[in-house]
Amino acid sequence: MMMKAIEGVFFDLDGTLLDTAEDFVITVNQMLADHQHPGMDGHLIRQNVSAGSRALMGLAFNLTPGDELEQKRALFLQYYDRHIQDHSRTTFARPYPGILPLIDELEYRDIAWGIVTNKPRPYALALIQQTGLLERSYAIVCPEDVKQPKPEPEALFLACKQAGCSPESSIYIGDHLRDIEAGKKAGMLTVAAHYGYINEGDDPMTWDADLNIDNAQQLHRWLAAHHWKIPATTT
Known part of the structure; x- marks a missing residue:
């Protein structure tokens, strides 16, 4: 199978990048x-x-x-x-276990990473800033930035443009069917985050994601095992 280097990795926000x-x-x-x-x-x-x-x-x-x-x-x-906006609260959003080491590795390897969310921009930026990730992200795309939010691929195309990478050489990770649908429409390799906010009646194994993970460490290991490359064509 032909493989190509990963150019970008993009995360949904709530339930994928951050536990909010x-x-x-x-x-x-x-x-x-x-x-x-x-x-x-x-x-x-x-x-x-x-x-x-x-x-x-x-x-x-x-x-x-x-x-x-x-x-x-x-x-x-x-x-x-x-x-x-209450910075004294005890319920700060936190990156899921394994997210920060994964981001550190992406940055070490000069792989762009970003966030594509349907969360309105004021709330998204506040939470991302509170985690110290705002200045590190190559792209942050919210519904106000596009005409058609997820499950349409417009937001993912915009994120790739901001990050300077091609969708076909990028990965999108999310915890909702619309994330996987958007990623597939954009031509990305899709990853279903089973650790996220998934309704009891929903089964992420039916979303037809290219990869299913129970935690961010599992994705990190998969990327390392594949030498930070993805198939040249995905289904």
Whole structure:
């Protein structure tokens, strides 16, 4: 099989690069308490973080799509923003185990790396900055930067342009079906992060990713075993 050197490695944010769930757990439950609603199980919140704030509000307040849901989502984003701007909080987002050594190795090998997320830019940048990774990333693409966010590939194409690498020589890692769909549409090698925020009824083995991992160390070992190269053509 023909192999080619990896030019870029790109991560989804929530549930792939960073464990951000505790900020969501506290914010959702604070909002529920303020509205005299019973609390929501933290495990259920974690499972649905990657589905986005609209889905979380639908679950928390038992709402279907409509004006009330949009109002609750807008209010939730105010709660969330206020919470993550509190630098004294104990729920700081943290890189998953093995992420920082992997990034160190990518930088040592002059392989560009970046972040492609559907998280709105103000919140994404705040969390990335708090982890010290903002200045190190070659590319950060948020939904405001594109006309069509994931699962369309536009954001991944933009990230490759910012990082100066080709999609066909790059990898995208995510914990949601839309991540794998976007990566495939972009022609990247796709990696499903099973350690992320995956709904109990979802099976990432059905996403048809090129590689499935249970932790970042597993990806690091796979890359090293393949001499930091990927197949010249992927399916």
